[in-house]
Amino acid sequence: MATGKPLADVKVLDFFWVLAGPGVTRSLADYGATVIRVEAAVRTDPARTVGPFKGGRSGPETSGLWWNNNAGKYGLTLDLTKPGAKAIVRDLVRWADVVTESFSPKAMRAWGFDYESLRKIKPDLIMMSSCLLGQTGPLANFAGFGNLAAALCGFYNFVGWPDRQPSGPFSAYTDYIAPRFGLAALMAALIHRKRTGEGQYIDQAQAESALQFLAMPILDTAATGKHYSPVGNFDVNYAPHGLYPAAGDDRWIAIACRTEEHWQALTDLMQRPELRRDERFAGLAQRQNNRDELDRLIAEWTVRFDPIATADRLQARGVPAHVVATSADMVADPQLRHRQHFVEVEHGTLGRTWIENSRFKLLRTPARLERSAPAFGEHNQLVLEEILGYSEERIADLVAEGALG
Amino acid sequence: MLNHCRVLDLTNERGFLCGQILGDLGADVIKVEPPGGAPGRRLPPFLNGQPGLDNSIYWLAFNRNKRSLTLDLERPEGRELLQRMVARADFLLESETPGRMAELGLDYATLSRLNPALVYVSITPFGQDGPKAHYADSDLILMAASGVLILCGDEDRAPLRMSVPQAYLHASADAAGAALIAYYERLGSDRGQQVDVAAQESITLAGQSTALTALIDGEETRRMSGGAKLGALRVPLVWKCRDGLVTAVFLFGSALGPFSKKLVDYIHSQGGCDDAMKNTDWVGYGARLLSGELPLADYEQKQKVIANFLAARTKSELFNLAQQHGLLIAPLSTVEDLLANPQFKARNYWQPMTHPDGGPALTYPGPFARLSQTPIQYRRRPPRVGEHNREIFAELGLGDDALIELGHKGII
Numbered sequence: 001m002a003t004g005k006p007l008a009d010v011k012v013l014d015f016f017w018v019l020a021g022p023g024v025t026r027s028l029a030d031y032g033a034t035v036i037r038v039e040a041a042v043r044t045d046p047a048r049t050v051g052p053f054k055g056g057r058s059g060p061e062t063s064g065l066w067w068n069n070n071a072g073k074y075g076l077t078l079d080l081t082k083p084g085a086k087a088i089v090r091d092l093v094r095w096a097d098v099v100t101e102s103f104s105p106k107a108m109r110a111w112g113f114d115y116e117s118l119r120k121i122k123p124d125l126i127m128m129s130s131c132l133l134g135q136t137g138p139l140a141n142f143a144g145f146g147n148l149a150a151a152l153c154g155f156y157n158f159v160g161w162p163d164r165q166p167s168g169p170f171s172a173y174t175d176y177i178a179p180r181f182g183l184a185a186l187m188a189a190l191i192h193r194k195r196t197g198e199g200q201y202i203d204q205a206q207a208e209s210a211l212q213f214l215a216m217p218i219l220d221t222a223a224t225g226k227h228y229s230p231v232g233n234f235d236v237n238y239a240p241h242g243l244y245p246a247a248g249d250d251r252w253i254a255i256a257c258r259t260e261e262h263w264q265a266l267t268d269l270m271q272r273p274e275l276r277r278d279e280r281f282a283g284l285a286q287r288q289n290n291r292d293e294l295d296r297l298i299a300e301w302t303v304r305f306d307p308i309a310t311a312d313r314l315q316a317r318g319v320p321a322h323v324v325a326t327s328a329d330m331v332a333d334p335q336l337r338h339r340q341h342f343v344e345v346e347h348g349t350l351g352r353t354w355i356e357n358s359r360f361k362l363l364r365t366p367a368r369l370e371r372s373a374p375a376f377g378e379h380n381q382l383v384l385e386e387i388l389g390y391s392e393e394r395i396a397d398l399v400a401e402g403a404l405g
Numbered sequence: 406m407l408n409h410c411r412v413l414d415l416t417n418e419r420g421f422l423c424g425q426i427l428g429d430l431g432a433d434v435i436k437v438e439p440p441g442g443a444p445g446r447r448l449p450p451f452l453n454g455q456p457g458l459d460n461s462i463y464w465l466a467f468n469r470n471k472r473s474l475t476l477d478l479e480r481p482e483g484r485e486l487l488q489r490m491v492a493r494a495d496f497l498l499e500s501e502t503p504g505r506m507a508e509l510g511l512d513y514a515t516l517s518r519l520n521p522a523l524v525y526v527s528i529t530p531f532g533q534d535g536p537k538a539h540y541a542d543s544d545l546i547l548m549a550a551s552g553v554l555i556l557c558g559d560e561d562r563a564p565l566r567m568s569v570p571q572a573y574l575h576a577s578a579d580a581a582g583a584a585l586i587a588y589y590e591r592l593g594s595d596r597g598q599q600v601d602v603a604a605q606e607s608i609t610l611a612g613q614s615t616a617l618t619a620l621i622d623g624e625e626t627r628r629m630s631g632g633a634k635l636g637a638l639r640v641p642l643v644w645k646c647r648d649g650l651v652t653a654v655f656l657f658g659s660a661l662g663p664f665s666k667k668l669v670d671y672i673h674s675q676g677g678c679d680d681a682m683k684n685t686d687w688v689g690y691g692a693r694l695l696s697g698e699l700p701l702a703d704y705e706q707k708q709k710v711i712a713n714f715l716a717a718r719t720k721s722e723l724f725n726l727a728q729q730h731g732l733l734i735a736p737l738s739t740v741e742d743l744l745a746n747p748q749f750k751a752r753n754y755w756q757p758m759t760h761p762d763g764g765p766a767l768t769y770p771g772p773f774a775r776l777s778q779t780p781i782q783y784r785r786r787p788p789r790v791g792e793h794n795r796e797i798f799a800e801l802g803l804g805d806d807a808l809i810e811l812g813h814k815g816i817i
Contacts, residue, residue: 006590023610031586046660051635052615052623058658058695064617134775137751142728144654147642148735151652152746156643156737158568159557165650166737167565167630168643169611170556176611180575181426183582185774187589188430192406192779194592200778208754211770212422213574214740215466216450221740222755222768224453228740231568233545236449241545243554243563250627252563254549262541320541324549324564327618327625330609333550338535341606342620354620359607360583361532364598365590 005032006365010190013092014038014073015101015108017045019172020146020206021130022069023179024186025100029072030358030367036092036383037073037374040080041405046145052327054350060376061349067373071345071355075374076383077405080111084403089113091388093121097193098186102130104143115201124199126189130182132174134205146172149207154214160230167230174210181209239287240266243324244299246307252324253307255298255314263287265317270301348375380404406431406779410588412496413437413487414471415478415511418445419604420500420528421467422577427496427584428470429773429781435797436471437487439478440815442790452760458790459761463570465787469758469769473788474797475817478509482816489801491516491523496584500528500573503538513599523597524587528573528580532603542604547572551608552616559630575611576604637701638694641708643737644715651723654733655711657694662687664733671730672714682710744768758786791817 010033014025022037029035039045047066054062078085093099099118101108108114108129115127132149133139142148150156150173160166185202193199211218220226233242235256240263243252257263260283267275275281275297280290287294302310307323314321323329330336340357347353350372358367384390384398398404408431414424415437428434436443446458452465459465477483491497497516499506506512506527513525527533530542531550540546545566548554558565580602587600609616615626627634631643631650642652655665665687673683685707693699715723720736727734738746749755754771772781794817798808811817 006586009593019613027582027586044659046658049658049660050613052618052621052626054621054623056622056624056636058692064621064623065614068614068617133748134752137748139728139748142735142748143731144727144733144735147652147654148733151735151737152743154738154740154743155567156650156652157739159565161559161562161565164559164630165645166643167558167628168632168652168737169567170553170628171613171633171642173611176613177575177578179610180578180582181773184426184430184578184585185776187582187585188407188779189776191585191589191592194589195409198778200776202777203775204773205752205775208749208752208771209773211743211754212578212773213571214569214743215770216462216569217740218744218770219466219767220450220452220462222744223765233563233566234568235543235545235570238543238545241543243545243549243566245563252549252555254545254554256543256545258543315537315540318541320543320546322540322546322550324554325552326555327552327616327620330552330616331619335531335535335537335540335605339532339603339606341609342617354617356609356614356616357606359602359610360579361601362583362587362590362598363601364596365587 004365005368006362007031007033010034010098011096012036012098012100013089013096015099015103016130017102018047018145019069019175020178021100021102021182022047023175024182025073026069026071027179027183027358030369031362031365032368035073036076036379036387037070039075039077039376041077042079054353061347064354067347067353068355070373071369072371073374074379074383075377076380077377079402079405082401082403084398084401086111088384088388088398088403090121093118093125095387096122096125098126098128098190100128100130104131105129105135105140119199124193124197126186126193126199126202128182128186128202128204130178130204130206132206134208135203146175146206149174149210153207153211155210157228157230158217161232162230174206177210177213178204178206181212234288234291239284239291240294240298242295244295244302246302246310246323247305251307253302253310254322254324256320258320262319265319266298266314269313269317270298272297343369345369345372347372348378377404408432410495411435411493412498413490413494414498416498416500416528417443418448418463419573420498420577420580421445421464422574423526423528423580423584424471424498425467425469426578426581426773431779431782432496434471435490435793436468436473436788437478438473438475438790440475440791440817446790457762459787465767468787469783470785471788472785472793472797473791474794475791477816478511480816482811482814484510486801486816487511488516488519492520494520494523495588496524496526498526498528498580503529503533517597521597522591522595524584524591524600525597526580526584526600526602528576528602528604530603531605533601544570544572547604547608550605552612553608556612556615556626556628556633558628560628560634564628572604572608576602576607579607638704644712646715646718646720646723648719650737651715651720651734652737653711653715655708657687657689657691659688662690667730668711668732671726671732672710675714677714678710682707756783758783761787761789
């Protein structure tokens with residue numbers, strides 16, 4: 001393709017909101033798709049109200065979460081209670097190859113924008129619906145955020161200490177799994193359409209995608225009745241294995257020894273060669289059995305040093321180790337710099353903002369990051385005039401009607 | 406559907422899920438294993454604690470919808486056979502430490518000469534190059550390096566990992582989407598390319614953009630059991646109820662405030678709070694806290710009202726109320742609860758597949774998405790070692806005699 005943009009011919013009308021859906025269309029925009037992100041004029045996308053905020057000050061345009069999830073998309077605001085707004089949507093459906101939405105299942109039907117209605121406008125349309133638990137079933141209309149789906153899936157039970165109530169994964173865990181599967185499903189549908197001309201409907205239950213990541217305990221419990229409970233940072237394949245305190249405030253280093261070579265190198269660097277002859281630590285099983293004492297000894301050593309320096313020393317000996325990275329560590333990480341993980345791009349009202357790069361690299365046709373997320377209604381005029389070819393008069397009528405909010 | 410596509414899956418345990426996703430979407434995925442079986446087959450834990458090449462839970466979980474071919478890539482004859490297959494393949498998936506494939510003569514530069522349309526997917530801990538490209542890794546190391554671990558756990562102890570390994574599942578799922586973007590491009594250009602997926606970068610999505618905090622001078626997010634701390638603000642997401650734990654959201658702002666209003670209105674209707682709390686403007690409440698107009702103690706006192714309401718009710722009562730009134734509450738589930746959940750049953754989500762040993766059926770998580778015209782199908786249980794050698798070599802035009810000879814030489 002002459003443009004070097006893999007998805008240059010893909011046009012997306014994007015009603016996704018919050019996190020799980022917009023993560024999919026962000027990837028499409030990275031690789032050249034034209035994505036028109038519709039925002040309800042009367043209802044703020046929650047992603048705009050969650051930080052990190054520029055300068056620590058919340059506001060509709062200052063959320064790094066919003067920038068990151070919607071970079072490269074065009075922003076259009078609509079009040080879907082207005083007939084003029086519905087007419088715009090119908091025209092955009094005619095323009096689009098893909099329509100996405102992540103409302104609760106009843107919402108699109110209520111607006112008359114369900115798949116059966118939209119395919120009458122555009123027979124080869126691909127439509128993707130993404131909601132917590134799917135379009136059918138007794139809980140289909142149970143709406144909410146990824147923490148609710150993560151709880152129902154059972155993720156909370158796998159993050160915790162044995163002597164305490166589960167701590168749980170950070171925030172809305174299923175929202176960070178679903179976009180990856182959503183992208184694969186949508187790309188498969190686009191490939192099918194390009195080869196056959198046939199569109200289709202995709203029902204993504206975010207929980208059903210996320211549960212792929214719990215396949216192991218699901219297989220095990222279903223087959224053997226094994227009950228899983230929190231185990232802290234224990235892992236059956238490693239010892240020592242854990243997060244150890246380092247010099248500084250809330251600084252930690254991760255160390256994971258899988259082989260005897262790892263153990264030997266660690267004890268060398270600790271200058272405790274006698275531990276290798278200590279029968280309490282002879283072999284993986286013994287090190288696991290006596291892990292409280294082992295972890296105490298390692299912590300005595302790690303707490304004296306900077307975690308990045310210790311990790312470098314361990315890595316130089318081939319031992320898996322890394323600082324438990326904070327945002328400041330990520331920004332300074334030479335590997336993430338090498339990969340240009342953080343990039344600064346134009347924003348409609350703020351000048352420039354930082355976003356994270358595409359999570360993967362296509363080496364011949366790299367992601368092109370040209371813009372941050374749209375400011376509220378930033379591209380209303382561009383969409384109506386340049387994409388839909390509306391006249392100035394018609395646009396003025398729509399504004400007067402309040403169709404754009 | 407990808408049923409016209411052939412995938413050569415050379416991944417070790419870092420990349421199993423990528424090929425499985427392509428297989429779920431219909432591709433013919435050939436898992437290429439060394440003659441003794443993939444090392445991932447020997448990875449504990451095992452079902453019923455019984456080691457065996459077909460009994461590793463990790464192997465079983467992420468190798469359905471694949472065929473198995475054994476091939477010794479350390480030897481020239483093995484590599485030559487692979488190269489013949491590359492000429493007819495659409496995707497090659499690998500997850501070796503950078504440089505290893507070049508040592509084998511199976512790097513992208515070499516294989517793309519045999520098949521310029523090949524989409525060559527590399528899944529590694531930190532990427533194909535850069536100062537950490539050869540860093541030793543593990544699930545724990547990558548979760549630490551991606552900025553996610555520091556956000557999880559109890560504030561008075563070390564951060565906490567999810568005890569079911571996740572790092573390479575994030576990376577491998579991304580790799581599948583990335584591979585399909587490259588394939589879509591190929592439909593127009595007839596050219597393949599290399600896709601470079603670094604687990605460290607891939608996982609960052611699970612940090613909810615907190616990685617940007619230092620760059621934009623934002624308020625730091627810190628870990629807290631069952632929630633998070635935003636500066637001095639403690640945001641609980643896990644609460645005690647009468648018979649266990651639930652997750653519930655009690656926040657503010659234009660998007661989340663209306664949900665708090667619904668929750669507080671309900672509590673008020675049950676006599677659980679006073680009129681002043683009912684009449685609080687939850688949309689603007691957060692701004693008043695942050696400006697110092699209201700002390701943080703006011704939020705903590707209101708959290709106590711919520712806590713008392715939740716503590717007096719069971720998981721099931723609360724989940725019913727959540728459904729009736731649109732509240733953001735759900736019970737924390739065990740795997741047993743999950744398997745009994747009527748929603749997944751009603752959608753026929755759980756998929757039985759026979760165990761490769763022929764033992765009792767295994768229960769798999771079902772399709773990751775429902776595609777109306779090209780539905781995901783679970784066509785093949787995980788293969789036994791070399792189960793499909795004969796049919797795959799027949800497709801290459803190699804008959805039984807050649808197969809026997811390769812077997813004698815230990816190539817397959």
